Amino acid sequence: MNRTELAEFLRSRRARVTPQDVALPSGGQRRTPGLRRQEVAQLAGMSIDYYIRLEQGRGPHPSRQVLNALARALMLGHDERVHLFNLAGQALETPRMRGDVPAGVRHLIAFLEELPAYVVDVKYEILVWNPLAGLLLGDLDSRSRDDLNVIRWLFRDPDIAERIIDEERGRFARGSVADLRAAAGRYPDDPGIQALVAEMLALSPEFAELWARHEVQLRREHRKRISHPAVGVIETTCQVLSIPDREDLRLILYTTEPGSAAHQALRELRQFTLSS
Missing domain, CATH: 3.30.450.180 (Beta-Lactamase)
Structure with a gap:
């Protein structure tokens, strides 16, 4: 599990999603773009403390259920979802042996x-x-x-x-x-x-x-x-x-x-x- 890359990826994807994208009220002026951490946690059905630890690179090893919930909350595309699982050490597919061109x-x-x-x-x-x-x-x-x-x-x-x-x-x-x-x-x-x-x-x-x-x-x-x-x-x-x-x-x-x-x-x- 690459905690540093996972944390940076979550922060970058959160900044990309607006409240309007996920049918949440804007809540007035925001200091930073995108969703608040609490909003992501709410959408993913997890505690705000758990999500903060993931974004700070000190969280536990997330389960596949947690990763699927985060992918939905952050509106990840297919390639991004696969990348999320890879960073969390939960690869959806196992890369095969590498070597010379057949x-x-x-x-x-x-x-x-x-x-x-x-x-x-x-x-x-x-x-x-x-x-x-x-x-x-x-x-x-x-x-x-x-x-x-x-x-x-x-x-x-x-x-x-x-x-x-x-x-x-x-x-x-x-x-x-x-x-x-x-x-x-x-x-x-x-x-x-x-x-x-x-x-x-x-x-x-x-x-x-x-x-x-x-x-x-x-x-x-x-x-x-x-x-x-x-x-x-x-x-x-x-x-x-x-x-x-x-x-x-x-x-x-x-x-x-x-x-x-x-x-x-x-x-x-x-x-x-x-x-x-």
Whole structure:
């Protein structure tokens, strides 16, 4: 059980919910945003003293019944509810064994000649990729194994970050940090995640500001516009696929509308892979 993270998460979620959201009277002017501690305790059906101890990081190990009550009171979404249980040491699912990318997935990526495809782990390390993804994301083949982390690129590598259209970069950054925080709750003892978070907190004020929000949301399908120096702007749908029996890995595919300008741009980019 991570008492410190649990306490911070509860405080951040409480500040997000207004009395109107849960049909409570506003009670006049409030010094801080969101619900009062007593209101959360009332909504969750627990004593105010018990809830205060949880928010102060000194409470007992909460039961699943208590966690479900808190999730309802704080109006948590599915991803946030899973994160709450993880922080309290009551994981809803047990993460399976981790390791290398399965051979079948590697073969699949290799055969996807017209789709940029790669595999990332829970800390956003790119593990394997096909030639088209390598070109789209910035000559991955020339990078060292220590320089293949999407989070580091996003907050510290302007050459990579500038490929994401400006108005979408903020959304992508926010979603990536929210997804990384979910992974940190799911794998609390992972030294790689801990080291990455500590590094980014020390080196990136933008990352630190987003991390402090305690937002939790798993990465799912989303639109992404990428600016490539050779073929221009490519509008894609980023498909995020889970790999069976490997919850620590995700297959990322960039798809385009058949016959569209973006589809043609990817075909033009593919010519560079054929000529190399």
